[in-house]
Amino acid sequence: MSAWIEGRVAGTRRWTESLCSIGVEAPSLSFAAGQFARLALPAPPGAKEPMIARPYSFVNPPHAAPHEFYFIILPEGPLSPRLAALDTGASVWLAPRASGLFGIAETAQSDSLWCVSTGTGIGPFLSILRSGDPWTKFGRVVLVHSVRYAEELTYRDEIARIAGAHPGAFDYVPMVSREAHPDALAGRIPAAIEDGRLEGRVGLALTPENAHAMLCGNPAMVDDVQAVLGARGMRRHRRREPGHITLETYW
Ligand SMILES: Cc1cc2nc3c(=O)[nH]c(=O)nc-3n(C[C@H](O)[C@H](O)[C@H](O)COP(=O)(O)OP(=O)(O)OC[C@H]3O[C@@H](n4cnc5c(N)ncnc54)[C@H](O)[C@@H]3O)c2cc1C
Ligand SMILES: NC(=O)c1ccc[n+]([C@@H]2O[C@H](COP(=O)([O-])OP(=O)(O)OC[C@H]3O[C@@H](n4cnc5c(N)ncnc54)[C@H](OP(=O)(O)O)[C@@H]3O)[C@@H](O)[C@H]2O)c1
Structure with missing residues (x-):
């Protein structure tokens, strides 16, 4: 199984200056309510790892598309500001399996x-x-x-x-x-x-x-x-x- 599956941004919603939700179409990824996905974007040139990845909890219930994630934008953070800036239709990568025992x-x-x-x-x-x-x-x-x-x-x-x-x-x-x-x-x-x-x-x-x-x-x-x-x-x-x-x- 490859390390990442490619999803597409279905849309973003900006609640406040620092709070954002993102919809991601990734139909092959299933999960149980309470679990989290790992979202990733390509790392900047020269970085040790090829991708920057972070865990995010699913907000949508299972079987409802698109997947949705709710996050805070930390201005100095490596990933969250980049996720918030993605346009509809842009690529975002996800680990192929959901994780976590919070349910x-x-x-x-x-x-x-x-x-x-x-x-x-x-x-x-x-x-x-x-x-x-x-x-x-x-x-x-x-x-x-x-x-x-x-x-x-x-x-x-x-x-x-x-x-x-x-x-x-x-x-x-x-x-x-x-x-x-x-x-x-x-x-x-x-x-x-x-x-x-x-x-x-x-x-x-x-x-x-x-x-x-x-x-x-x-x-x-x-x-x-x-x-x-x-x-x-x-x-x-x-x-x-x-x-x-x-x-x-x-x-
Ligand atoms: C199991 C799990 C599930 C998670 N689910 C979510 C989620 O659904 N939504 C979400 O916003 N974050 C979630 N996080 C945190 C998320 O993975 C990132 O750390 C966060 O988005 C910041 O990423 P970054 O690369 O911009 O900065 P990072 O370098 O990862 O974080 C920088 C610092 O920001 C602070 N921070 C991190 N996350 C938050 C947060 N959510 N609220 C307030 N301060 C924070 C911490 O002090 C952290 O050290 C989850 C973390 C774990 C372990
Ligand atoms: N919220 C923003 O507008 C914003 C903007 C940019 C960056 N950030 C960064 O994001 C991080 C904070 O995220 P957040 O706003 O979700 O806030 P948070 O610090 O997790 O606060 C959310 C709530 O949790 C409370 N809380 C904090 N510590 C607690 C404890 N020990 N026990 C019980 N309740 C506690 C807070 O109360 P108190 O108010 O009493 O602490 C607040 O009501 C910080 O790193 C911050 O610098 C936040």
Whole structure:
């Protein structure tokens, strides 16, 4: 099997100066909701490797085309600014297989599922929540999206459609840390768990008896939320040792 398959850019969407989504036609690439692709572009002349590649979570649900990826543009980053600048129809390369174990198959049975994200870490949850996977396993699903500024609360139409498809079973909790926003909880996720604001907002307990938590995004958030949940007796879920927390870190 060759190292890369060639995909075509189906379009890009610029949400803010630094947030972008890209659609990629690559019909031979299949995946399970929650997994990531490796996207690549040819490296500049003189580089050690022929391609610059980075992992990106699928945002589209499986079987929906084109594939979609949601990413932050890091001005000094080798790949993200180049991806954001691609025109419709341009070539982009993908590893021939999707990867990752972040998905509903790797969660423990529980009453409720908490999908906890910062920034672009909301991506895999948009795929998971638009697949059938969580809705037969969990009675209630909560999506927490924590961002610095309100304009970064993206994908609101898609989230509204998820809510409409699952009345009474789904709650969305936006959080904004660096400005006041009427619809959002203030501050960071660990504090909102510790002081009860997050559970109060949805009327659900986040405890080992009731909940499984999936965490995705900033590694410091993942560490800090694990510490807060650990104090409640929630621990990492592993195939051989069932627990309550599944995680994916982006850097
Ligand atoms: C399993 C996995 C899945 C990922 N999925 C996504 C995704 O869906 N969307 C996405 O934007 N990124 C995702 N990333 C990160 C992505 O692979 C790149 O690192 C990122 O796009 C920056 O690439 P770059 O080459 O421009 O800079 P890099 O040299 O790769 O990164 C430079 C620095 O930017 C910071 N950074 C990296 N990614 C992010 C981020 N997402 N948000 C905030 N700061 C970041 C880190 O401090 C990093 O050291 C994922 C990473 C992993 C490990
Ligand atoms: N967002 C932008 O406009 C922008 C533009 C260009 C480059 N960047 C770069 O992108 C990276 C940041 O990406 P991002 O904006 O997605 O932000 P991020 O730093 O991951 O922040 C997203 C959310 O996570 C919170 N958070 C950070 N650390 C946490 C922790 N330990 N526990 C719990 N919550 C935590 C943040 O709160 P706090 O606000 O309290 O930190 C914020 O609400 C940085 O390298 C930045 O320099 C960002």
